[in-house]
Amino acid sequence: MITEKYSIDPDWRNWIDTCLKKGCDKTEVFTRAIKGGGINPDTAFALTYGEQKPRPKNKVWSNIQSNKIQLSDREVNVIFQSIDPEIIVFGNVLSDEECDSLIELSKQKVIRSLVVGADTGNPTLHYSRTSESCSYQRGATSLHTAIEERISQLVNIPVENGEGLQVLNYRSGQEYKAHYDYFTSPKSIELHCKTAGQRTGTFIIYLSDVEAGGQTTFPKLGISVAPKKGNGLFFSYMNEQGDLDDRSFHSGHPVIEGEKWICTKWLRERPYFTP
Ligand SMILES: O=C(O)CCC(=O)C(=O)O
Numbered sequence: 001m002i003t004e005k006y007s008i009d010p011d012w013r014n015w016i017d018t019c020l021k022k023g024c025d026k027t028e029v030f031t032r033a034i035k036g037g038g039i040n041p042d043t044a045f046a047l048t049y050g051e052q053k054p055r056p057k058n059k060v061w062s063n064i065q066s067n068k069i070q071l072s073d074r075e076v077n078v079i080f081q082s083i084d085p086e087i088i089v090f091g092n093v094l095s096d097e098e099c100d101s102l103i104e105l106s107k108q109k110v111i112r113s114l115v116v117g118a119d120t121g122n123p124t125l126h127y128s129r130t131s132e133s134c135s136y137q138r139g140a141t142s143l144h145t146a147i148e149e150r151i152s153q154l155v156n157i158p159v160e161n162g163e164g165l166q167v168l169n170y171r172s173g174q175e176y177k178a179h180y181d182y183f184t185s186p187k188s189i190e191l192h193c194k195t196a197g198q199r200t201g202t203f204i205i206y207l208s209d210v211e212a213g214g215q216t217t218f219p220k221l222g223i224s225v226a227p228k229k230g231n232g233l234f235f236s237y238m239n240e241q242g243d244l245d246d247r248s249f250h251s252g253h254p255v256i257e258g259e260k261w262i263c264t265k266w267l268r269e270r271p272y273f274t275p
């Protein structure tokens, strides 16, 4: 796995090698190599995971027979499924209490949401996204860990291949106009995809019911998912060949009545590391 083409401090190379032989957690090794060893993330990735870039398996649920999925800590049900493109609505992903706790935790943290600027790749204010939101590191609390574990089991993608959870709040009139979740501009790809690769899929959990509006819609598919507290919506947009699917174009429709809270997780091709 460790090839000669990477020139790093031999002590660190040995350390990585020893950890891997001992079967240590790869995310931990990867993170320490970058933070402690000052190793370039691409090199650290190749040394830890090998140069074969893992891609998430698509079409995980195309042969799903049961309407119920038993996770390690919860039974989730399947409400809606489109096989191509892969879009699934799950029921009972979170309990009412878990939804309320995540909202409570986030109320004081949310600020106006930003989008990735096409020209600079940096977060920027834009009229197309008027919600408020906050971001969490993976494993920020035991509740975050439980949610991340459930999502990982539901979509068959390792926890470390996900960015931290985002919590979003839309009040009346607020929206997220139709967009792609994957990075589209050369600058944003250069800035955001170097280590963890592209985004491959999105998992949204609705934390509140909304009286009117607030649906997640896919205008190219004519599909609209109404928010329901505790439900999850998963859609994937990268196949095994790495092709991105523009049918995943989607929007958070304006809230008409009530208030919308969701949490979002973006999944990546490879383990995601926050600098
Ligand atoms: O608000 C929604 O329903 C969609 C949110 C969304 O598209 C996103 O956070 O990327």
Ligand SMILES: [Fe+2]
Pocket (backbone or CB within 6 Å): 179, 180, 181, 202, 250
């Ligand atoms: Fe989105």
